Amino acid sequence: MQKDMLLGSEAIAEGVKLARPKIIPAYPITPQTHIIEVLSEMTAKGELDATFIRVESELSAAAAAMGASQAGVRTFTATSSHGLALMHEVLHWIVGARLPVVLVNANRAIGSPWNIWTDQTDSMTQRDLGWLQVYCETAQEALDTILQAFYIAEKIQLPFMVMIDGFILSHTLEEVLIPSQDEADEFLPPYKPEYFLDTNNPMSFGAAAKGDIFYMLRKSIEETMEGSFDYIDEAHKRFEKIFKRKYGLIDTYLLDDAEIVFVVAGALAGTTKVAIDTLRKNNVKAGLLKIRYFRPFPKKEIVDALKGDKKVVVFNKALSFGSSGQITQEIKEAFYYEDKKPVLYDYILSLGGKEVFVENIVDLANNLDNLDKFKILWRE
Amino acid sequence: MDFREIANVEYLNQGDFACPGCAAGLSMRHALKVLGDETVIVMPASCWSIIAGGLPTTALQVPLMHVPFATAAAVASGVKNAFKEKGEPDKNVVCWAGDGGTFDIGLQAISGAAERREDIIYVCYDNEAYMNTGIQRSSATPPGAWTTTTPAGNPLIFEKKDMFNIIASHNPTYVATTTIAFPNDFYAKFEKAKNATGFRFIHLLSSCPPGWRIDSKDSVSAMRLAVETGIFVMMEKEGEQEIKVTYKPEEFKPVKEYFKLQGRYKHLDEETINIIQERINKRLKKLNLL
Numbered sequence: 001m002q003k004d005m006l007l008g009s010e011a012i013a014e015g016v017k018l019a020r021p022k023i024i025p026a027y028p029i030t031p032q033t034h035i036i037e038v039l040s041e042m043t044a045k046g047e048l049d050a051t052f053i054r055v056e057s058e059l060s061a062a063a064a065a066m067g068a069s070q071a072g073v074r075t076f077t078a079t080s081s082h083g084l085a086l087m088h089e090v091l092h093w094i095v096g097a098r099l100p101v102v103l104v105n106a107n108r109a110i111g112s113p114w115n116i117w118t119d120q121t122d123s124m125t126q127r128d129l130g131w132l133q134v135y136c137e138t139a140q141e142a143l144d145t146i147l148q149a150f151y152i153a154e155k156i157q158l159p160f161m162v163m164i165d166g167f168i169l170s171h172t173l174e175e176v177l178i179p180s181q182d183e184a185d186e187f188l189p190p191y192k193p194e195y196f197l198d199t200n201n202p203m204s205f206g207a208a209a210k211g212d213i214f215y216m217l218r219k220s221i222e223e224t225m226e227g228s229f230d231y232i233d234e235a236h237k238r239f240e241k242i243f244k245r246k247y248g249l250i251d252t253y254l255l256d257d258a259e260i261v262f263v264v265a266g267a268l269a270g271t272t273k274v275a276i277d278t279l280r281k282n283n284v285k286a287g288l289l290k291i292r293y294f295r296p297f298p299k300k301e302i303v304d305a306l307k308g309d310k311k312v313v314v315f316n317k318a319l320s321f322g323s324s325g326q327i328t329q330e331i332k333e334a335f336y337y338e339d340k341k342p343v344l345y346d347y348i349l350s351l352g353g354k355e356v357f358v359e360n361i362v363d364l365a366n367n368l369d370n371l372d373k374f375k376i377l378w379r380e
Numbered sequence: 381m382d383f384r385e386i387a388n389v390e391y392l393n394q395g396d397f398a399c400p401g402c403a404a405g406l407s408m409r410h411a412l413k414v415l416g417d418e419t420v421i422v423m424p425a426s427c428w429s430i431i432a433g434g435l436p437t438t439a440l441q442v443p444l445m446h447v448p449f450a451t452a453a454a455v456a457s458g459v460k461n462a463f464k465e466k467g468e469p470d471k472n473v474v475c476w477a478g479d480g481g482t483f484d485i486g487l488q489a490i491s492g493a494a495e496r497r498e499d500i501i502y503v504c505y506d507n508e509a510y511m512n513t514g515i516q517r518s519s520a521t522p523p524g525a526w527t528t529t530t531p532a533g534n535p536l537i538f539e540k541k542d543m544f545n546i547i548a549s550h551n552p553t554y555v556a557t558t559t560i561a562f563p564n565d566f567y568a569k570f571e572k573a574k575n576a577t578g579f580r581f582i583h584l585l586s587s588c589p590p591g592w593r594i595d596s597k598d599s600v601s602a603m604r605l606a607v608e609t610g611i612f613v614m615m616e617k618e619g620e621q622e623i624k625v626t627y628k629p630e631e632f633k634p635v636k637e638y639f640k641l642q643g644r645y646k647h648l649d650e651e652t653i654n655i656i657q658e659r660i661n662k663r664l665k666k667l668n669l670l
Contacts, residue, residue, distance in 0.1 A: 056492030060454030067458025204438035206446030
């Protein structure tokens with residue numbers, strides 16, 4: 001273990017290096033670029049024994065990752081925003097093919113109009129694919145999540161998407177503990193798939209399936225998703241044992257006695273914690289629920305955390321137009337059969353990088369009684 | 381070539397889903413006889429997505445990966461590099477795509493793979509329209525030809541996209557056109573492609589009885605006539621060498637004979653046929669064949 005000051009992007013590249021992928025196809029897009037620049041450098045210097053494929057589009061990045069993974073090697077790619085959208089068709093195919101590709105998405109708005117700043121529209125609109133999704137708060141969490149992602153994805157044969165906030169996490173320096181290669185190897189064994197493109201055992205992958213078989217295959221994906229909680233839990237315990245850092249499906253801050261709870265995914269959790277400290281000084285009992293895993297969605301943990309007479313403000317950085325913020329939808333759904341439901345506020349806090357300051361959150365908490373819980377709430 | 385030398389081994393199982401007379405099935409059968417069992421096929425959406433058989437069966441005795449329409453060359457790049465990383469650099473990673481997946485939706489990925497000098501063989505079996513979806517025009521559809529989206533014939537303002545030269549301009553290891561109607565030419569070109577490394581591209585003319593509106597017994601004759609009338613020229617380019625035409629009939633037949641066989645051209649009047657004949661002559665002169 002070694003301590004260093006790293007950009008979020010550099011921390012991710014360190015995590016990827018420690019995971020020893022063999023193929024990294026990637027196409028540049030702001031704000032993901034630093035990740036793939038550092039990985040290019042690592043492969044060029046021989047620090048990372050992998051092939052970096054400079055593809056001509058994100059569609060091809062996803063496609064090449066899929067091919068490499070189907071050939072049976074550990075595969076990583078990274079993208080953002082429009083890039084993730086362009087990958088969409090292949091992201092579906094990777095799930096159907098049950099390939100454990102790990103992808104980092106630097107969360108960024110999608111045009112029109114052009115906007116390079118952060119929100120979660122890109123990954124939220126990919127939530128139904130069958131990729132696992134984790135939203136990271138810090139560079140350390142991002143690095144650690146990469147190792148966990150490969151471990152879990154390869155156990156359950158589903159792909160894994162790791163989210164960091166563009167710029168806020170990707171382009172800021174943070175003190176990061178970098179595990180040693182030996183520690184990483186102890187955590188993450190080499191990838192040995194059962195089925196792959198093998199000329200000694202030729203078989204066909206992805207051939208047309210009629211309804212009965214197709215239905216059964218899709219059901220098995222959902223069953224794997226539901227069963228993945230056990231593997232995630234095992235990965236977290238294993239991780240804590242080796243690296244002494246503890247992770248869960250969700251994270252909380254001053255939640256137990258909180259009367260107002262903010263729900264956040266991503267780096268905004270940091271700002272929210274400062275706002276909560278300010279509110280607590282003024283005797284407002286505020287707390288935080290950080291959603292780490294969005295897929296699979298940890299309903300049970302979230303219901304346990306939010307039950308009681310709490311007022312819950314869900315901070316969304318994306319929305320499903322004509323409905324509500326996606327995180328709000330998920331929490332409402334989780335509470336449908338619960339007798340006691342919290343009061344939920346569906347707040348669209350930021351899109352396209354609209355700045356969120358501590359005082360915005362403090363003001364919001366102080367004006368909570370004026371908010372209409374039946375409407376999507378917008379800032380001035 | 382002595383036909384007794386053709387490998388007796390079959391990599392195409394009995395009982396595939398090709399239409400009677402389908403040249404795409406025939407082409408695969410013979411291509412695999414050359415390529416052998418150290419071959420992996422990457423297949424985008426095409427007639428072959430069906431021909432290969434439904435899950436859990438497969439028509440091929442080599443590993444096969446079905447992939448989305450636009451992605452074959454990119455997927456193959458990933459597959460090949462993964463084999464290299466695994467210490468198995470000699471596998472033939474072969475894209476097997478139709479004209480839609482090559483001339484149209486897959487072109488960007490092909491250009492990328494060719495430019496990156498990916499060590500793959502890309503085979504396009506060109507039946508000159510989207511046949512699997514029911515005969516819609518592609519940019520490989522020749523001017524004049526009927527399809528369901530060109531009900532009055534593909535307008536003469538269009539030219540079939542010049543895929544050979546598009547690929548050749550990427551300076552690949554090998555680029556060739558051929559058809560299984562000329563097995564000697566076909567086998568020689570697949571041998572060359574197999575024995576080279578780097579980006580290799582083979583464009584196959586591939587007749588389609590339902591789409592071309594021909595009797596299945598005329599499938600091979602139609603492809604032969606395409607070559608003998610000069611509407612399809614069999615040629616190749618190896619590395620830096622000049623383009624070489626690999627077959628020249630003693631005398632080119634009029635294109636009318638090729639059209640006559642096919643229902644997709646039956647609406648063409650004399651004037652239109654003459655315009656198309658002029659275009660063919662012009663191209664043949666350019667290639668020093670007339």
